[in-house]
Structures are given as C-alpha cells and as structure tokens.
Amino acid sequence: MLAMFFWAFVIGGLICVIGQLLFDVAKLTPGHTLSLLVVAGAVLDGFGLYEPLVDFAGAGATIPITSFGSSLVHGALQDAEAHGIIGVLTGMFQVTSSGISAAIVFGFIGALIFKPKG
Amino acid sequence: MESKQKKQNTTLQQRNYQQLQQKHEIKRPVLKNCIKAFFVGGFICLIGQAVSYFYIYFFNFTEQSVGNPTVATMVFFSMLLTGFGVYDRIGQFGGAGSAVPVTGFGNAVISAAIEHRTEGFVLGVGGNMFKLAGSVILFGVFSAFVVALVKTLLVIWGVL
Numbered sequence: 001m002l003a004m005f006f007w008a009f010v011i012g013g014l015i016c017v018i019g020q021l022l023f024d025v026a027k028l029t030p031g032h033t034l035s036l037l038v039v040a041g042a043v044l045d046g047f048g049l050y051e052p053l054v055d056f057a058g059a060g061a062t063i064p065i066t067s068f069g070s071s072l073v074h075g076a077l078q079d080a081e082a083h084g085i086i087g088v089l090t091g092m093f094q095v096t097s098s099g100i101s102a103a104i105v106f107g108f109i110g111a112l113i114f115k116p117k118g
Numbered sequence: 119m120e121s122k123q124k125k126q127n128t129t130l131q132q133r134n135y136q137q138l139q140q141k142h143e144i145k146r147p148v149l150k151n152c153i154k155a156f157f158v159g160g161f162i163c164l165i166g167q168a169v170s171y172f173y174i175y176f177f178n179f180t181e182q183s184v185g186n187p188t189v190a191t192m193v194f195f196s197m198l199l200t201g202f203g204v205y206d207r208i209g210q211f212g213g214a215g216s217a218v219p220v221t222g223f224g225n226a227v228i229s230a231a232i233e234h235r236t237e238g239f240v241l242g243v244g245g246n247m248f249k250l251a252g253s254v255i256l257f258g259v260f261s262a263f264v265v266a267l268v269k270t271l272l273v274i275w276g277v278l
Contacts, residue, residue, distance in 0.1 A: 005167050012163025012219065013156035019214030020155035024148045030217050031253050037218060038258040046265035054185065059166030062185035063192060063219045064159070065254065071185065072262030080270040088266045092259060095186060099220060102190035103227040103251070106197040111231040111243045114201035 004058050011053070011060035034065055041069030050074075071095040151213050158212030162219045166192055189220050196224035201232065226250040 015037075022033040044050045050070040053061040061067060072092055079091025093100065128136070170188045173179045179187060199205040205225045209216045216222055230249050234242035248255065272278045 001171070005164060008163045008167035009160040012166070013160030013215070016155040016159025016212075016215040016218045017152045019159075019218035020152045021148070023214050024146045024151055030214075031250065033214070034217065034223070034254050035257040038254050039261040042258065042261040042265050046269055051182075054182070058181070059170050059185075059188060060160075060163045062170070062188060063163045063166040063221075065218055065220060065223055067185060067189075068220070068223070068254070069258045069262055072258055073265050076262055076266035077269060080266060080273075085267070085270055085274070088263060088270055092262065092266075096189075098186045098190035099193065099223070100255070102193040103224050104247070106194055106224070107227045107231040107247050108243065110197045110201050110228045111235045111239070114232050116233050116235060 007057045008060035008063075011057035012063055013060075015060075015064040015066060037064070037066050038069040041066030042073045043069075045070035045073040068096055068099060154211060155213050155215035155218075158208065158215030159219055160215075162192075162216070162221055165195075166219070192219070192221050193224035196221035197228050200225050200228045205229075223251055223254060226254075 019033055019037060022028045022036065023030070028036070041050060044053075044066070050061065050067070051074075054067070054070075072095070075091040075094035075096065076088045077091070079087030079094060081087070083090065166188055169191050170181075170184045173184050173187050173191075174181065177187070196205060199208070199221075205216065205221070206229075209222075209225070216225075227247055227250075230251075231243045231247045234246040236242065237246075269278070
C-alpha cells in the first residue's frame with residue numbers, strides 16, 4: 001500500500017512535469033497543453049497502454065487530466081464490444097461521467113455560494 | 119513563411135532591437151518550475167490515492183473503477199479551494215502541477231462560473247462555465263471518438 005502511494009506521487013508528479021515542459025519549453029498556453037494531454041491519454045488508451053499505468057500508479061494515473069481522455073476511450077470501447085459500432089457514441093461518457101457531472105454540479109453550487117473576488 | 123516575410127519587412131534598426139530584446143528577455147526558470155510542478159502535482163495525486171483507498175475500503179469499489187468517484191471528490195475539494203481563493207495561490211506556485219491534475223479542470227470550470235455570476239445565472243454562469251474547460255472536453259471527446267471508432271472497425275474487420 002505504501003508503494004502505491006509512492007508511485008502515485010512519482011507518476012503523477014512526472015505527468016505534471018511533462019505539462020510544465022509544454023508550458024515553458026514549447027511555450028503552449030494552458031488550454032493547448034491540457035487539450036494535448038487529453039488527446040495523448042486517449043491515444044495511449046487506444047493502444048492499451050493506459051490501463052497498465054493505472055494498475056501500477058493508481059491515482060497517479062487517474063488524477064491527471066490524461067485519464068479523462070483514456071476513460072472516454074475506455075467507455076466507448078466497452079460499449080462497442082457489447083453493442084457494435086453505435087456503442088462508440090453510447091458508451092463515451094460511461095466511465096468518466098462523474099468528472100463532468102461533478103464539475104457542473106459543484107461549479108453551479110460554487111457560483112451560488114461564493115462571490116467573485118477583486 | 120510568415121516569419122520570413124516579417125524579417126524582410128523589418129529595417130536594420132528593428133532587427134537590432136529584436137536582438138537586444140532577446141538578450142535581455144528574462145529566461146524562464148524551467149528546472150525550478152519543473153521541480154515545483156513535480157511536487158505539487160505529486161502531492162495532489164497522493165491525496166487522490168488516499169481518497170481512492172477510502173472508496174475501496176468503505177464503498178466496495180475495485181482498483182479499476184475507483185477512478186470515477188475519486189475524480190468527483192477531487193473536483194469537490196477543488197470547488198472549496200477555488201471559492202476561498204486558495205487554488206489561485208497554489209496555481210501561482212505549482213504551475214502545471216496544479217493545472218494538469220483533474221483539480222485544475224475543476225478549478226477552470228468553477229472559477230469561470232463564480233467570475234461570471236454578476237452577469238446573471240443563465241447567461242453568465244450557464245454560458246461561461248465551460249469557457250476554459252470546453253476545449254478539453256471537445257478535443258477529449260473527439261479524439262476518443264476517432265480512436266475508439268478506428269479500434270472498433272479494426273476489430274470488426276478482423277485486423278486486431
């Protein structure tokens with residue numbers, strides 16, 4: 001269990017370093033960087049490489065935004081296996097539903113509770 | 119092509135000035151930023167791992183399915199930190215370390231929602247909520263669609 005915490009820290013940190021390098025060296029904006037990482041996650045999952053990373057690093061792989069792309073592909077492929085080609089659309093948000101729902105719900109609650117600063 | 123044209127159109131003085139500007143431009147402390155990003159990002163994932171174990175032990179999730187509730191919880195934390203103005207400070211220190219984890223995605227949505235509250239709930243909050251995070255969703259969904267479609271077709275045609 002301790003090893004899992006260690007690898008979550010290291011792998012999560014390394015993915016953030018990749019993001020920082022895209023900021024500083026490639027001089028991309030945060031929007032471009034995050035989009036690129038999401039696409040990278042989707043492509044990695046297409047080759048079946050993201051799931052071993054999740055097994056290995058736990059939250060170190062599920063917390064960075066790359067996991068968003070990976071779980072989109074994952075859901076789509078799961079449903080495609082069961083229902084054929086239409087499953088690509090029906091399964092898309094199956095695995096990653098909570099991230100989007102949580103962002104919408106808590107975003108609205110936040111807007112209700114908090115006042116803008118400055 | 120465009121930069122070539124630009125170069126031709128500049129006078130000698132302008133070129134000299136550009137060289138001077140380049141010489142005095144403050145270099146970004148790349149290594150320092152990377153170390154900061156590593157520790158801040160790693161720390162956020164460490165908290166995420168603790169939340170994951172919480173869900174595994176008390177709510178019967180498996181190691182594979184636990185990512186879903188963990189992400190939702192992290193977005194909730196990110197709402198609190200954004201609302202109290204703490205996440206901005208973490209972001210200034212951690213750079214990509216705070217932007218790349220899903221809490222950064224949450225922060226982008228929630229801060230946009232709070233910021234545009236004065237324009238009303240429908241046009242302000244509703245219309246601007248995904249202003250920053252929309253590109254992540256668009257490119258994520260589109261690339262996932264292409265990847266999953268290609269893979270499914272390859273399986274159907276018996277290539278894989």
